[in-house]
Amino acid sequence: MGIKERRDIEKAEMKKKIKDAAIELIEQEGYEKLSIRKIAAKIEYSPTTIYLYYKDKAEIITDMSSDLYHKIESNTAAIMSDDSMLSIDQRVHSLLNGFVTSLCDEPEMAKAIMYSETNVIFANENKNNKPSNxxxxxxxxFLADGIAQKVLKPNAINTSWMIISALLGFAMCAIENQLYKLEDFDRLVNDFVEVLMGGIRQ
Structure with missing residues (x-):
């Protein structure tokens, strides 16, 4: 392993330490009381060291959100690859199911991001007067394809932000109440997604 590779690994490990400490502190004290100084004290480094990696606490949350968003995207890609033979409504069902599962696989990080109220996990831009990413x-x-195939209702067009909002609400409720630890949690997720699908399926 070369010097650059070793430095990249060390940097990734340090950033993970910082993010893990931030998650713990947000859980204990809330985002408003989070500070670089407190993070530094928790991992026993100087604040100056933390500033080598992040300029402020908002950047730490943005990095966490990026981690979680990439995980969701990666899981989505895997779902689409595995389920390519499914009908469009079955593929949408799998996508929605995977979104909730991805969030609940990282409950502490999801809570920390949502508690920060930075909204980056939902949408980071606005397009045509609706949230977008x-x-x-x-x-x-996908919804447009389903409508074209007459599998989904025409009024499902451009409703993704509403569907994602509902999924986020369900996931955060499941995380807050530790429902994700239940043995039949997969069934609960599936039932909830079926409720949503009932609103858009022909």
Whole structure:
């Protein structure tokens, strides 16, 4: 292993330490009381060291959100690859199911991001007066395909941001109440997604 690779690994490990400490502190004290100084004390480094990696606490949350968003995207890609033979409504069902599962696989991080009230996990831009990001746009495209195939209702067009809002609400309720630890949690997720699908399926 070369010097650059070793430095990249060390940097990734340090950033993970910082994010893990931030998650713990947000859980204990809330985002408002989070500070670089407190994070530094928790991992026993100087604040100056933390500033080598992040300029402020908002950047730490943005990095966490990016981690979680990439995980969701990766899981979505895996779902689409595995389920390519499914009908469009079955694929949308799998996508929605995977979204909730991805969030609940990282409950502490999801809570920390939501508690920060930075909204980056939902949508980081606005388009045509509605929340938007690449995930929402991708789901909109799937819904449009389903409508074209007469599998989904015409009024499902451009409703992805509403669907994602509902999924986020369900996931955060499941995380807050530790429902994700239940043996039949997969069934609960499936039932909830079926309720949503009932509103858009022909």
């Amino acid at each position: 690449s995930g929402i746009d991708m789901l909109d495209n």
